[in-house]
Amino acid sequence: MLDRLHDTLETFATFTDTADRTSLLLSYADLYKEVPASVATRPFDRSHLVPHCESEAYVWANKQPDGTLKLYFAVENPSGVSAKALAAILDRSLSGLPPSEIAQITPDIVEQIFRQNISMGKGMGLMSMVQAVRSLAKAVQ
């Protein structure tokens, strides 16, 4: 089940102060790791580009021998801090789960994670990142 994601969302729910939530988001952004060259190299295949994301984020979902998925991300915009934070959260919360479980995530987790830290232009792109992960998971179910 999506226990790790729920735990993460519960953690964010306890951070009601804007500054504290910002620090938590930045700590996740610092954990962001770009897709390894063994999976994809530049120029990245545009089919992995997340639509509507101004941070120019790419996502891959590779099936592992045990049937679970491993998520990889690339965020090309150096100012894409929010996208990097979300990439790290999604990877840590969802990688290792079967596609059928990952396919259950919904874009509303973006609001739960970012709340007042979400900016107008970021919201749509971040929700598209979640939607892209969901679509990839559905495709390989």
Place this chain on the structure above:
Amino acid sequence: MNNNRSMKDIASRGYAHPEALVSTDWVAEHLHDPNIRIVESNEDLLLYPSNHIPGAVQVDWTQDLNDKIQRDYISAKAFTALMSRIGVTPKTTVVFYGDKNNWWACYAFWVFQLFGHTNARIMDGGRLKWEKEGRAMTREVPSYAATKYPKVTRKDAPVRAFKAQVLKHVAAKGQLVDVRSPEEYAGTRMHMPDYPNEGALRGGHIPRAKSVPWARAINAEDGTFKTAPELVELYQKTNGLKKDKPTIAYCRIGERSSHTWFALKYLLGFKNVKNYDGSWTEWGNSVGVPIEK
């Protein structure tokens, strides 16, 4: 030396008021100047905390510049409190920079003009150019001694237009600049590409407004403003705007249009240009106002 060269570059572009811009070199050489306060204003609230120019403070458009209850800007009292908090006096030169090619920096600059803080500049190229040049950034949030900023009065009239004024302006066939995307101008979309629909009930533009998307005033590769001849070509020759005629710029909520307001007023020397911050979210929802598609 770089400082001189880059400021000479700005001076050579033919702007009406080149002093409104400073270069990244200039900022780098004034990081510790007590008479300078560097202010970052972004759309993305995570950017400043993630890193910023050393010594820069953050002024956020929602938290610091907008009234929390009604759709308006902060009061004069709140402005003086803000100035005190960031250690600014009327003699302090405030240098704005930010994301999105200084879109929000220009917005903050414009709001500061409502309160008469004319001792203000924009760092040409904004955050993008600073980052591309590999300059120092930090997560350390500076602390400045609180200042006593004198009592001010907010004077909207010189730089801000309200709906009633815009209606009169339209009736008088005054010139307007719609700085939104071509699709928003045409009414085929009600919001910026990739942005949420904020609820305008009608699409289109204010009658006779010229469509000049705001970002056409900048060089996309480094976020710097185009030269005066290029801006003249864009605004005056191609779109027929006259610098001696009253001009009103608008967008969706007045943020993109503050960037164009800055370009018209300071770089091209338009005599009377105002920003209609009610913009399309007010006009497109108002009953009975004229709209063109």
